[in-house]
Amino acid sequence: MSAKQKNHRSPVTSSDWPIEQLPGLTQQEQSQLRNCGIDTTVALVKEGKTLQARLALANKLQIHIQYVNKWMALADLARIPSVGTQYCGLLLHAGIGSVAQLVQTPTHRLHKQILRLQVATMQRRDLCPAIELVERWSQEARMVGGGE
Numbered sequence: 001m002s003a004k005q006k007n008h009r010s011p012v013t014s015s016d017w018p019i020e021q022l023p024g025l026t027q028q029e030q031s032q033l034r035n036c037g038i039d040t041t042v043a044l045v046k047e048g049k050t051l052q053a054r055l056a057l058a059n060k061l062q063i064h065i066q067y068v069n070k071w072m073a074l075a076d077l078a079r080i081p082s083v084g085t086q087y088c089g090l091l092l093h094a095g096i097g098s099v100a101q102l103v104q105t106p107t108h109r110l111h112k113q114i115l116r117l118q119v120a121t122m123q124r125r126d127l128c129p130a131i132e133l134v135e136r137w138s139q140e141a142r143m144v145g146g147g148e
Contacts, residue, residue, distance in 0.1 A: 079144050
């Protein structure tokens with residue numbers, strides 16, 4: 001993992017992951033993204049900054065815009081070091097679609113949402129991350145910021 005400094009006042013840096021580590025991408029989709037010069041999650045976030053850019057990427061890849069939007073959300077959340085590619089999918093399924101949205105969501109409410117999701121889908125409360133980890137995600141999200 002490599003990381004780039006986002007905020008010079010903060011020790012937390014925005015994480016950048018190989019595109020292969022982003023959850024839910026098929027081998028073909030990974031290859032298509034690499035062919036477009038997108039090798040990392042930060043490159044994907046930069047490439048899809050605007051709706052127009054995401055539409056252009058979707059057209060280039062010949063896929064529906066909803067897939068590009070999903071990948072963008074996952075890549076954005078993966079910028080948070082303690083979230084990374086391990087928890088970005090969990091956050092997305094819990095209703096958090098961006099770093100900015102994570103900053104705005106109260107920790108206790110997000111923890112409840114994740115717990116409900118884990119119980120509903122896995123019937124396991126023990127798979128829910130500790131509230132301390134969820135709080136760390138929120139703190140790091142504030143430091144990483146809403147945009148790269």
